[in-house]
Amino acid sequence: MSPTPKQFNATGPCVPEDHYHLPPLTRLPKILSLVKDGQSFVIHAPHQSGKTTIIQAARRQINAEGEYYALICYFYSLPMVTDLDEAMSHMIGLLYGALSDYDFFGLNPANIDRFLKENSQDPNFKAAPIKNFLNFLAASLDKDLVIFFVEPACLTIPIFISFLSQLSSGFWARARSNYPFPRSIGLVDMRDIINCQFDIRPQDRTWGQENPFDFLTAALRPANFTLEEVRSLYAQHTAGAGQIFLDEAVEKAYHWTDGQPWLVNALAYEAVNEILGRDYGPPITAKIINEAVNNLLNRRDVHLDFCRFLLGKPKAQTIIRPMLDLKPSPNPPSEGPNNQSLSHKFKRAYHFCLDMGLIKGDIRSYQPANHLYARLIS
Ligand SMILES: Nc1ncnc2c1ncn2[C@@H]1O[C@H](COP(=O)(O)OP(=O)(O)OP(=O)(O)O)[C@@H](O)[C@H]1O
Ligand SMILES: [Mg+2]
Missing domain, CATH: 3.40.50.300 (P-loop containing nucleotide triphosphate hydrolases)
Known part of the structure; x- marks a missing residue:
């Protein structure tokens, strides 16, 4: 165990000497x-x-x-x-x-x-x-x-x-x-x-x-972290500080984030540094990860604020509204993934949302990029 453990990084690029990180x-x-x-x-x-x-x-x-x-x-x-x-x-x-x-x-x-x-x-x-x-x-x-x-x-x-x-x-x-x-x-x-x-x-x-x-x-385009990569990132904290992430916590973090790098780190940072106040004794549980998710959603961190900002853009609305309209809506969109032919405008909007990481999946069957963003969208 190193004397001063590294930190999960929730601000800016990773500095190898200071932050847990994947190569x-x-x-x-x-x-x-x-x-x-x-x-x-x-x-x-x-x-x-x-x-x-x-x-x-x-x-x-x-x-x-x-x-x-x-x-x-x-x-x-x-x-x-x-x-x-x-x-x-x-x-x-x-x-x-x-x-x-x-x-x-x-x-x-x-x-x-x-x-x-x-x-x-x-x-x-x-x-x-x-x-x-x-x-x-x-x-x-x-x-x-x-x-x-x-x-x-x-x-x-x-x-x-x-x-x-x-x-x-x-x-x-x-x-x-x-x-x-x-x-x-x-x-x-x-x-x-x-x-x-x-x-x-x-x-x-x-x-x-x-x-x-x-x-x-x-x-x-770098892929999101896999479940195994999230596990290995969190294991660096266990090796450095002795604190265990239970399997259920790793799986819960992956469930919420789909491996989005900042979210993966931010949940761990919130759990370790904020919720447990750097007390490295107790293990991190799925319940603590859920609490970290709620804290993130209730706070105005740059990451989620930027997602909110993007979601408000007309291009994102074009894509998001059909997703929401799976529920009954008073204003059904004129165009959606189920239409026979998709317009240039719709395709461009879809690629915008894909590039911005708001959604994942095929143009006809896309969904929110992760469960945490889905909470922002709904
Ligand atoms: N190799 C890595 N291992 C673990 N976490 C990482 C790694 N790279 C990035 N992250 C996580 O992603 C966050 C953002 O990293 P970075 O600033 O490199 O991304 P970016 O895509 O350049 O961001 P921006 O869009 O703000 O320019 C980091 O704060 C960290 O939480
Ligand atoms: Mg950058």
Whole structure:
């Protein structure tokens, strides 16, 4: 038993030294082979499913292996701007900041500053600033670069399309003519970005020769934890603090959460830290897990608040209302999973709810993603 047990993590990415956790990369082992193969890809999963934990582990491993440099650029701190030039210069600022976290991978920052100063007003540079900056970095570094961009879908559509087009153009130029450019780019978001193209431009309208999504060859989504994974996560606490989770408690937690990573941790955290006040003597029972569920539902934690917010969106309502209308309703929906043909709008709404983790299952037989969300919905 370790002197200071780790904690169940209910806030932010898992820190291996501090938190009980399952090996992040075993959830998406394909990342590393895609990077080796020089592919670009999407990683998508609902809110608080472990995306950041996974890419942080990938970045650590890639940098530790030493063949390539890997960095993460978080877009969620981008200010909400609609001006393209302004947005691009903020993105370059974020890339610069991300590089500085790694001491610029050995590059002299004065050379980067000079490059930006000399070029930032040049019309050729300004036509594709992200592409040109990444080209400069790739040409200057002594190893190939791998970049994870987090939450690019937060950009407005014209900025998002410009960003993607620049990545795509640089990526294909690298493939065709050894143009210096990052070898692999991962776009990390809640939405499946490849699928989002049909929200932006319907399926029957083509992008012409230059589809900016084409360079993304795979969309990876980590699965929820299995019952055995939940058991093994909870067993880490038993090993660390001596406190037992009865089988009935593990099964009850799985029943409520369907293995959703944050929920699995939050129930355990609530049981161990709040309900039992870190008294590691008593075993965790199914009754305690049920009490933890009620506490979570009665509190305004970010996770469930965000689900409530999503459920209120028209797209979610399109999908949720037919589910509720299994019960008698004064306003039967005009469209539902039992209709003969499903409209584009209904399909898009279904994919939105699936990406957001609100539902699971086939378009004609979907249900709430887990029993805890079902309590929010009903
Ligand atoms: N490998 C893991 N083992 C156990 N729990 C995990 C693991 N990865 C994530 N979690 C749980 O999921 C939560 C969210 O993790 P993380 O911040 O990595 O997810 P995210 O999908 O990036 O979230 P967000 O949508 O907020 O960006 C953690 O606080 C933890 O409860
Ligand atoms: Mg994250």
